[in-house]
Amino acid sequence: MKKVLTIAGSDCSGGAGIQADLKTITAHRLYGMSVITALTAQNTTGVQAVQAIDADFVGAQLDAVFSDIIPDAVKIGMVANKEIIQMIARKMQQYKVRNIVLDPVMAATAGSKLLQKEATVILQNELMPLASIITPNIGEAAVLAGFTPTTTDEMEKAAKIIYEKVFAKRQDDCAVLVKGGHLTDSADDVLCDKNLTYIYNSRKIDNKNTHGTGCTLSSAIACNLAEGFNLQQSVKNAKKYVTMAMQTNLDLGSGAGPLNHMAAGGWLTSDIWQ
Numbered sequence: 652m653k654k655v656l657t658i659a660g661s662d663c664s665g666g667a668g669i670q671a672d673l674k675t676i677t678a679h680r681l682y683g684m685s686v687i688t689a690l691t692a693q694n695t696t697g698v699q700a701v702q703a704i705d706a707d708f709v710g711a712q713l714d715a716v717f718s719d720i721i722p723d724a725v726k727i728g729m730v731a732n733k734e735i736i737q738m739i740a741r742k743m744q745q746y747k748v749r750n751i752v753l754d755p756v757m758a759a760t761a762g763s764k765l766l767q768k769e770a771t772v773i774l775q776n777e778l779m780p781l782a783s784i785i786t787p788n789i790g791e792a793a794v795l796a797g798f799t800p801t802t803t804d805e806m807e808k809a810a811k812i813i814y815e816k817v818f819a820k821r822q823d824d825c826a827v828l829v830k831g832g833h834l835t836d837s838a839d840d841v842l843c844d845k846n847l848t849y850i851y852n853s854r855k856i857d858n859k860n861t862h863g864t865g866c867t868l869s870s871a872i873a874c875n876l877a878e879g880f881n882l883q884q885s886v887k888n889a890k891k892y893v894t895m896a897m898q899t900n901l902d903l904g905s906g907a908g909p910l911n912h913m914a915a916g917g918w919l920t921s922d923i924w925q
């Protein structure tokens with residue numbers, strides 16, 4: 652059985668972060684492990700409190716995992732501050748980790764900050780270059796590219812700018828996926844690697860329950876990379892998983908509710924994943 656590690660923050664309400672990632676990994680019938688970077692007190696209505704974990708303790712968790720069970724892919728989500736980012740970057744290099752999916756989580760959908768502002772540059776310079784794929788949403792792409800994309804053409808332009816900033820020196824396969832969940836007319840995602848652009852067209856599902864879509868997409872990409880799919884196919888399969896998880900409209904809580912991983916997991920028994 653392939654193993655997937657998530658390095659992320661805990662969401663006690665189970666919709667995003669570590670909890671969404673472990674549900675996704677289990678629905679893919681893979682073995683999930685977790686390194687927690689921060690505790691959050693949050694629910695479907697927003698984030699009430701954040702408590703970052705001491706960077707040395709994040710390092711101790713990483714040592715415990717990598718000295719025993721080597722993951723086939725790693726998803727990195729909320730990293731909270733620069734000390735944690737630098738610890739993760741050091742450990743990723745020490746253990747020569749491959750198949751890293753980095754979701755540059757900066758804020759919750761409801762607006763609360765999940766990354767210190769001054770840590771963004773460290774994230775971009777020290778951790779992103781170690782990834783195989785980075786998956787900014789529109790707002791994160793705006794911070795990284797310097798302008799807010801509003802169309803698929805502009806998402807492509809933003810992805811190319813981010814690629815040049817982060818991956819210019821890389822020879823192996825790596826890519827930037829700009830996610831379009833916050834567009835108004837569609838939910839198209841745009842993937843750019845060194846040479847090509849792939850557009851994943853998707854109609855916008857009319858559903859307020861989108862808490863954890865970005866976490867779920869990135870951990871599903873990690874599951875696909877662990878199984879040996881290439882970046883382009885991994886994104887295609889992962890987007891299908893997220894769409895399935897949204898479509899059944901599990902309507903929990905009074906705000907933006909979580910996804911339905913049971914429904915999405917059923918799809919994975921089909922031929923596409925086999």
Ligand SMILES: Nc1ncnc2c1ncn2[C@@H]1O[C@H](COP(=O)(O)OP(=O)(O)OP(=O)(O)O)[C@@H](O)[C@H]1O
Pocket residue numbers: 667759760787788789830831832833838839840853854855856857858861862863864865866867868890893894897
């Ligand atoms: N209403 C929607 N209909 C269809 N697909 C969606 C919708 N909302 C988000 N998605 C898809 O979910 C994935 C995550 O995209 P999104 O842009 O919401 O990321 P995010 O903002 O990082 O997520 P999160 O809300 O967890 O922070 C993408 O593949 C996106 O296209």
Ligand SMILES: Cc1ncc(COP(=O)(O)O)c(N)n1
Pocket residue numbers: 659660661662667668669691693728729756758759760761765861862863864865866
């Ligand atoms: C621990 C953690 N990680 C990531 C997110 C982003 O997800 P969303 O934007 O759906 O709230 C979150 N809310 N909490």
